[in-house]
Amino acid sequence: MNVVITIDPRDGRRRETDLRETSDLELNSAVARASVASVWLSGLARPDRAGMLDQIAASLESRRAELVATADSETGLGHARLDFELSRAIIQFRMFGEVLRDGGYVEAAIDHAAETPLGPAPDVRRMLVPLGPIAVFGASNFPFAFSVAGGDTASALAAGCPVIAKAHPSHPLTSQASGDAIAAAVREVGGPDGVLAVVHGQSAGLALVRQPAVRAAALTGSVGAARAIQAAIDERPDPIPFYGELSSVNPIVILPGAAAERGSRIAEGLFASFTGSGGQFCTKPGLAFVPSDPAGDLLVEALRAQVASAGGAVLLNERIRDAFLDGAARLERAGARVSARPDITPLAGFAAAPTLLEINLSEMSAEIADECFGPLLVVVRYHDVADLDGALAVVPPSLTGSIHVEPQDDQAVVRRLAGSLAARSGRIVFNGYPTGVRVSWAQHHGGPWPSTNSLHTSVGATSIRRFLRPLAWQDAPDWILPEELRDGFRQIPRRVDGRLEPDRP
C-alpha cells in the first residue's frame, strides 16, 4: 500500500512517514479485533471503564511534549493553541469518567409489574447498552479534540464501544501517536488490542463503514466528506447511524445599543474569533450584522485596522488554502467589497491573508451567506433591526447564532431575533463569540442541516447517547439483569414506576 505522507503547512514540504495506508486485510483484522474488544469493553463495570478513561487521560498527558510538537509540525497551529487543545481533549476523557461514575446516562428505568387499567402488566426494565464498534473520522482542524483523541472517541469508549479511527491526512503522525497513547493506556488496565485502532487512507475509511461489524460512524468534516461516507453506508444492507458535524456560518448580530456601548471591544472580540487558529473553527463567525450608524462605523473601522495590520495565517493544507481563496473570490463576485486585507508577500507554505469583507443588508443573498472556512468575515451593515429577520432567513442553519445586546436595545427585538437564531442553530450565544466550545455537561454542539446531519451533539455529556441503544428486559430474573436494573441498586439515578429517584451515594 501507499506510504503515508506528512506535510508541513508552514513550508508545504512533503515527507514520507513510516506509516502505510491500511490494506483491506489489515482493516478486516482491526474490525475483528474491535468485535472481540466489544465484548470485553461492554462487560467492563462502569467504574472500571471510568478508570480506563482516566488512564487514557494520564497517558496523553505523559506524552504531551511529543504530541504537541508532532501536531505543530503537521498543522502549523502553534504550540500554545495545541497545548490548550490537548488539555481540552484530556479533560474530555476525564469528564466522561465522571459521566460514567454518575451513571445517569444509562437512563435506567424500572416499571414494576402492576395491575393497570389495561389489566395485569409485566415487569419492564430498560437501560441503554453499547452499540458495538464505532468508526470515527478525525477532523483536519482539531488534531486532538475532534480527532483520534477527541470527543467522538471519548464518548464512544465511555459508552462501551471500541473505536476504529480514520486518521485525517493532514496529521497522520499526530493521529497515530494519539492512538498509540490511548492503546498504551488500555493495555495498562488489562484491555485487549482492539479497543482502539487507527487506520490510514481514504479507501480504508470508506471500507470501514461498509464493515458489517461497525455499528455507527461519526465525522467532524465537510459536507462533501459526509456525502462520500453516507454513500458508502448506503451500500450496506443495514442502515447505521452516521453523525456528521459539517458546515456552519455562525451569524453574529450586533444590536445598536451594544455597538454604541462597547463597539471597540466587540471589534477586538470579533477579530480574535474569526482569525484565531487561522479561522479554522467550525464555530468561526462568518457573518456579522453591524448597524449602519456612527457607532457601527467606529466598530468596523476598529476591525478594519486590526485586520489590516494582521500577519498571514498558516492554513492546514493545500485544499483548505485553495478553498479559502476560491471562497473569498466567490464572495467578492457576489458583491462583497474588500474592507481590509493585508498585503503580505511572500506567503510561505499554505499561508493566506485574513480578509474582512463588507456589504449592505440590501445586497444580502444566499451566496453571501455561504461558509468560507478560514480567516474571513463578512460584515453586513443594516439600517433597521426590523430587516434582520429576513436577512437571517437566508443564512444556512448553523451550529451557533450570536447576539450582542445592551439594556438600551429593545427587549422585544432581542426576543424576536433570539427566536430566529434559535430556530436556525444549536447554541445561542449572548454578548460573546461562538468559538471556544466549553467542555461541560450542558454543552451542545450540533444544529440543523447543514451544520449537522442529525439531531445529536458531538460535545457535552449527552454525546455519549449517540453510541448507545435502548434495551428492555421483561419479567427477567434478578440474576440476569445488569446491576443497574436490580431492585436494590441505588448508586445511580433511576426512574422507578415513573418517578425519578436520585442516586444515594
Added chain:
Amino acid sequence: MNVVITIDPRDGRRRETDLRETSDLELNSAVARASVASVWLSGLARPDRAGMLDQIAASLESRRAELVATADSETGLGHARLDFELSRAIIQFRMFGEVLRDGGYVEAAIDHAAETPLGPAPDVRRMLVPLGPIAVFGASNFPFAFSVAGGDTASALAAGCPVIAKAHPSHPLTSQASGDAIAAAVREVGGPDGVLAVVHGQSAGLALVRQPAVRAAALTGSVGAARAIQAAIDERPDPIPFYGELSSVNPIVILPGAAAERGSRIAEGLFASFTGSGGQFCTKPGLAFVPSDPAGDLLVEALRAQVASAGGAVLLNERIRDAFLDGAARLERAGARVSARPDITPLAGFAAAPTLLEINLSEMSAEIADECFGPLLVVVRYHDVADLDGALAVVPPSLTGSIHVEPQDDQAVVRRLAGSLAARSGRIVFNGYPTGVRVSWAQHHGGPWPSTNSLHTSVGATSIRRFLRPLAWQDAPDWILPEELRDGFRQIPRRVDGRLEPDRP
C-alpha cells in the same frame, strides 16, 4: 382527486367514502397550517400541553362506540380487541400528559459560569426543544394505537410538534374519525387548526415528507414502505430523521426445563400469541425453538390440536392475505412441514387459515427465519441447547426475543442465550410472550435493523425524544431563558453543574 375506498375485510366488499385523496394544494395548505400551529404548540406551557393531551384522551373516549364500530368494519379485528386498543391509545395520551408534567424529558441542564482548568468558562444551559411539523404514517394492523391516534402522534404532540398523519388505506374512515376527535379536542383548548391534519393517498404521503417544513417522519409499517418513504426523503436537500418500525420475527426459545414443567401452558400461550388478531402484530412470535424430547413432543402436540381446531382469521386487506399465503408457501418450499392447518372452506373476504409449520434445527436456514406476517408459527425442534446460538444467528434481528426457563435449566445456558437474544433485539421477554406491549415509562419498542431503521423506540416515555432537538443558551439573560432553565425553577428534575437535582414539587 380519487375517491377514497373503504373495504370490509370480512367480505371483501369495496365501498366509496365521502373522502378524497389529498391534492397537492390541500397538502401545501395542511403543512402551512402545521407551521403556524408549530409556533402555538411549542409556546404552550408544559402543563397546558398536558391538558391538551388529556382533552384528546377525553375526546377519543367520548366517541368510543363510533370509533370502534368504524374500525371493526374496516379491519375485521373485532369489537373486543378494538375496544382494548382504543383504551391503550387513550392511556397513551394520558401517559404523555404525565411525562410533560414531570418535565424530566426536556433534559434541562445548567452549567454555571466557572473558573475551569481551561480558564473562565461561560454559563451554558441546555434543554430539548420541539422539531416542528411531523409526518406520521399509520399502520394497517393497529387502527388506533399505531395510527392517527397512536403513539407517534401522542409523543409528537407531547413534544410540541404538530402532526400531519397519513391515513392507512386499510382504515381511512377510522383514521379520519380519529383525526376529527383529536382536532375537536385541540379546538376545545383554543388551539389552531393545524395541530393535527389527516391526509389520504399514497402520493400525498410521499409528497408530505418532501415538504421543507416537515421536520421528521415516523412509520409503523413494512420494509418496502420504509424504502419508498426514505427515497422521497432522499430527494430533499436536507436530511430529516425517519423512524421506521418495520419487520420482526420475534424468536422464542423454550428450554427443556420449561417444556417439561409447563409445556401445555406454553402451548396455549404460544397459540394465543401467534394467532391473536390474526397474527398481525409486529411482535408476533414467528419462530419457536422447542426441544426434541418427550416434553417437547407433548407441547407441539397440544399446539397442533389448538391450531387444527381453530377458525379462519380475517386478515386486514387483500395484500396482507396474499403475502401471508405466499409466505407460507415460501416456507414450505424452504423445507418446513405443515404440522397443522385447519381445512376451512369457504374462506370469506380476506380470511386465511392459521398455520403451524415444523422443521428440525439442522434444516434451519435464513429462508425459514424470514418474517411471515399473519397467523403462522414455525416450530424448530432442537436436540442440544448448544446448537441454539448458531440457529439464532440466522434469525434477523427483531423487536423482541423471548425465552422460557425453569430453575432446572442451566443458568449458564440461559445467560448465554439471553445475551444472544439481547444482541439481536430491543426487548427480551422471560417466560412470556412478546405480544401485548405494555404502555409505560420503561417500555421500549425498537430493535436492530430490520426491526427498525433507527436506535429509537416508538413506545414508552422516551419515544418523545425522537421529536426533540437539543438547544443550548450561552450567557443568556434570565428573562430570555425558558422557565425550565432559570435559576430559581425547581419544578422539574435538572442537572445543575453536573449533578442531578430532582424536582421539588
